[in-house]
Amino acid sequence: MKERLQKVLAAAGLTSRRKAEAWILQGRVAVNGRVVTQLGCKVDPETDRIEVDGRPLQGSERRVYYVFYKPRGVVTTLFDPRGRRTVADYLADIPERVFPVGRLDLNTSGLLLLTNDGPLAHRLMHPRFGVEKTYRVTVAGKMSDEALKKLENGVLLEDGPTAPARVRLRLREPGRTVFELTLHEGRNRQVRRMCEAVGHPVVDLVRVRYAGLTLRGLAPGQVRPLGREELERLRKAVRMLSERSSSGTMKVNSGPETV
DSSP states (O other), rough: EEEEEEEEEEEEEEOOOHHHHHHHHHTOOETEEEOOTTTTEEEEETTTTTTTTEEEESSSSOEEEEEEOOOOOOOOSSOOOOOBGGGGGGGGGOOOOOOOSSSTTOOOEEEEEEEEEEHHHHHHGGGGGOOOEEEEEESSOOOHHHHHHHHHOOOOEEEOOOOOOEEEEEEEEEEEEEEEEEEEOOTTHHHHHHHTTTTTOOOEEEEEEEEEOOEEEEEEEETOOOHHHHHHHHHHHHTTTTTTSSOOBBOOOOOOOOO
């Protein structure tokens, strides 16, 4: 599964995509031993050896995996030029350099996976695998069964119709409706746009589940390592079950897991 080189560098948490483009043009990036200076280059992060300033993208550090409960108002990046709180502000106790897999909007809270495992992150974000994501959604107003059914069947957005989803009603009263929405897509602001399309703007949005992972034991702002069973489930979601890193020992919590 090949992606543009600058996108892979940004997904690995090294820099922004724009800066990655500058690095390529400056001749700082090599693929399989050859310096790349063209922005159109595509690579497979699972098989190609990518180096920045002579250092391999995956390095020699062990691969680690954490679940982070992102609070509302935190930017899903490691640096923000506007000085807002970022994910990096919560990682002081993690010795390895990790990056978030995917993004949550500034005003969306909930589950983020943090890792330095580029190949796994690449698969989790790739549309081919349709990784499942569940959100607890609170919208304004009393949502009708018809509106909930529309969310299940798919609604038409400006970038096309959404795929079928699963909806589980939790609370419905005159001023608000709370439900869980499970998607296999990952469009920008998708949940908010879907709810607006059926006439119920989102009041609060929390991602409570991602690829089988949950927020168990966490409060907003807290981080925990994945349990071994959780990691196996995560790899199974993208068909990497029982693979192990050749670069070191996994850091996982070997204690019991409750889903």
